[in-house]
Amino acid sequence: MDFLAEYFGSLNPLSFLSALPGNIAQGIIWGLMGLGVFLTFKLLNFADLSVDGSFATGGAVTAVMLINGCPVWATIIVAILAGLAAGLVTGLLHTLLGIPDILAGILTQIALYSINLNIMGKSNLPISYRNYTLVVSASNINMAILVGLGICAIVIAAMYWYFGTEQGSTIRATGSNPAMSKAQGININFTKVIALALSNGLVALSGSLFAQYQGFADINMGRGAIVIGLAAVIIGEVLGEAIFRKHMNFIIRMLFVIVGGILYYIAMGIVLWLKMPTDDTKLFTAIIVAIFLAVPYLQKKRKTSFKKVAKMNAKNAQKEG
Amino acid sequence: MLEIKNVWKTFNKGTVNEKQALCGVNLTLNDGDFCTVIGGNGAGKSTTLNAIAGVWPVDCGQILIDGKDISALPEHKRAPYLGRVFQDPMTGTVADMEIIENLAIAARRGKKRGLSWGVKKEEKARYREMLAEFDLGLEDRMSSKVGLLSGGQRQAITLLMATIKKPKLLLLDEHTAALDPKTAAKVLELSDKIIAENNLTALMVTHNMHDAIVHGNRLIMMSDGKIILDISGEEKKNLTVEHLLEMFEKASGSKLENDRMLLSKDK
Numbered sequence: 001m002d003f004l005a006e007y008f009g010s011l012n013p014l015s016f017l018s019a020l021p022g023n024i025a026q027g028i029i030w031g032l033m034g035l036g037v038f039l040t041f042k043l044l045n046f047a048d049l050s051v052d053g054s055f056a057t058g059g060a061v062t063a064v065m066l067i068n069g070c071p072v073w074a075t076i077i078v079a080i081l082a083g084l085a086a087g088l089v090t091g092l093l094h095t096l097l098g099i100p101d102i103l104a105g106i107l108t109q110i111a112l113y114s115i116n117l118n119i120m121g122k123s124n125l126p127i128s129y130r131n132y133t134l135v136v137s138a139s140n141i142n143m144a145i146l147v148g149l150g151i152c153a154i155v156i157a158a159m160y161w162y163f164g165t166e167q168g169s170t171i172r173a174t175g176s177n178p179a180m181s182k183a184q185g186i187n188i189n190f191t192k193v194i195a196l197a198l199s200n201g202l203v204a205l206s207g208s209l210f211a212q213y214q215g216f217a218d219i220n221m222g223r224g225a226i227v228i229g230l231a232a233v234i235i236g237e238v239l240g241e242a243i244f245r246k247h248m249n250f251i252i253r254m255l256f257v258i259v260g261g262i263l264y265y266i267a268m269g270i271v272l273w274l275k276m277p278t279d280d281t282k283l284f285t286a287i288i289v290a291i292f293l294a295v296p297y298l299q300k301k302r303k304t305s306f307k308k309v310a311k312m313n314a315k316n317a318q319k320e321g
Numbered sequence: 322m323l324e325i326k327n328v329w330k331t332f333n334k335g336t337v338n339e340k341q342a343l344c345g346v347n348l349t350l351n352d353g354d355f356c357t358v359i360g361g362n363g364a365g366k367s368t369t370l371n372a373i374a375g376v377w378p379v380d381c382g383q384i385l386i387d388g389k390d391i392s393a394l395p396e397h398k399r400a401p402y403l404g405r406v407f408q409d410p411m412t413g414t415v416a417d418m419e420i421i422e423n424l425a426i427a428a429r430r431g432k433k434r435g436l437s438w439g440v441k442k443e444e445k446a447r448y449r450e451m452l453a454e455f456d457l458g459l460e461d462r463m464s465s466k467v468g469l470l471s472g473g474q475r476q477a478i479t480l481l482m483a484t485i486k487k488p489k490l491l492l493l494d495e496h497t498a499a500l501d502p503k504t505a506a507k508v509l510e511l512s513d514k515i516i517a518e519n520n521l522t523a524l525m526v527t528h529n530m531h532d533a534i535v536h537g538n539r540l541i542m543m544s545d546g547k548i549i550l551d552i553s554g555e556e557k558k559n560l561t562v563e564h565l566l567e568m569f570e571k572a573s574g575s576k577l578e579n580d581r582m583l584l585s586k587d588k
Binding site: 164165166167170176177179182 | 437
């Protein structure tokens with residue numbers, strides 16, 4: 001028992017609180033990435049794994065351009081364009097060559113690993129806030145949170161507008177019912193490619209911001225990104241539905257992806273605060289996402305299941321007997 | 322209007338599952354023809370409709386609409402000419418989108434879809450009026466998700482979507498088969514009304530011989546991928562189920578051994 005007392009005694013609530021703003025800032029940046037995943041996974045119904053690659057591409061492009069003296073806004077724009085191109089490749093692999101969605105994404109992801117190495121020239125490029133003007137940086141967390149929220153607001157507004165337009169509606173229709181879409185004259189190959197490109201552009205934007213925030217771009221910074229993006233989407237959805245129930249509209253759904261990203265990073269903050277080994281963080285990520293993926297299913301099961309029928313019948317039999 | 326010239330289609334060619342679905346189908350529909358299509362399972366009724374819609378390319382033959390050969394066009398490029406209602410009420414509508422959004426997507430069939438707002442204000446009033454005519458109470462639920470509606474309501478919406486922009490040809494593929502008898506009758510009545518009011522050319526596949534006789538001005542019967550009967554005019558008006566069965570036996574040289582059709586010959 002002594003070791004438990006010692007362990008809990010060593011936990012300092014203040015250290016958790018002091019880490020909180022940093023967690024929130026990272027959560028916001030990853031929430032943007034989550035919006036990209038939301039676009040493909042939820043709206044297009046396409047499990048796109050290329051994001052692991054395009055997230056790092058965003059960081060790589062920004063780092064290399066900054067080092068070569070480009071202004072930070074230009075690096076962000078080019079990062080987004082690079083992401084668009086990556087999504088385009090996944091889209092063409094899927095639509096022109098008939099490669100299944102998950103495989104097309106994996107192929108792009110693996111190809112991007114080499115491409116990212118080529119962009120960076122080595123596996124890690126430091127871009128310290130001391131040497132470059134950055135949009136977000138861990139050196140000024142409050143500012144990073146504000147800027148991050150501002151960018152999120154712009155992106156959510158843009159997505160709300162776009163998916164309300166004639167063209168955006170065709171993407172939603174394609175994801176929900178491809179047969180109907182074709183019958184209504186929608187070229188579903190076109191809509192898929194557009195959606196994948198936009199999604200990866202968004203993911204690359206997030207990667208660019210994250211590289212700036214942490215002060216370096218790394219070839220492995222996108223590893224497991226899809227899982228974190230999914231975490232943001234799923235946590236946000238479960239929570240949003242619990243709070244808003246039937247009143248969940250499109251804007252709230254997107255806002256809750258950002259909330260999901262923040263909550264995910266707070267959860268990771270708690271894990272680290274509990275002094276769990278950092279080697280195991282990916283394991284915890286998987287556990288957190290699995291829990292939130294399971295919640296809607298288990299909730300439904302609680303309401304209606306075979307076991308429940310058995311219980312109810314047994315109870316009734318007892319009463320009668 | 323519609324011309325189908327010697328269309329052939331074989332599925333799974335060169336495998337044990339090879340199936341000759343269409344064996345030289347020829348059909349010409351005149352403007353305003355409302356033609357019902359009957360036949361046993363696997364006779365090629367739905368396959369014919371899918372060939373027209375371009376779900377897959379045919380092996381050979383031509384399909385013309387108003388003299389324009391559409392047989393080389395992919396499905397989404399034929400959509401401007403066609404209105405389609407499917408057997409499965411889930412197929413024709415997007416469950417995750419509002420009724421009004423579904424209608425707006427259909428209203429833009431064949432038009433370029435740009436970056437203007439997906440549902441314009443002036444459209445709302447128009448759709449409201451159209452839905453009110455259906456008398457299903459849907460005009461007050463225009464911003465409900467279609468997924469919340471019943472199969473019959475969804476099929477009615479699909480019917481409206483298929484005709485909201487007047488198609489050259491309306492394809493009804495057993496569109497009442499998945500509905501209960503009362504709802505089926507209502508949807509059929511709606512179909513009749515819409516076809517008559519807009520003077521549409523239509524092809525309607527059905528398993529119900531009675532429906533096939535009562536509706537439309539023309540009836541074709543298919544068997545083994547061929548059209549074996551084509552009845553129109555006075556002859557169609559005076560047709561009875563018994564007479565039709567007799568003609569089928571004569572034309573195909575076999576008895577109609579299809580439970581689903583025989584069972585559904587009576588109203």
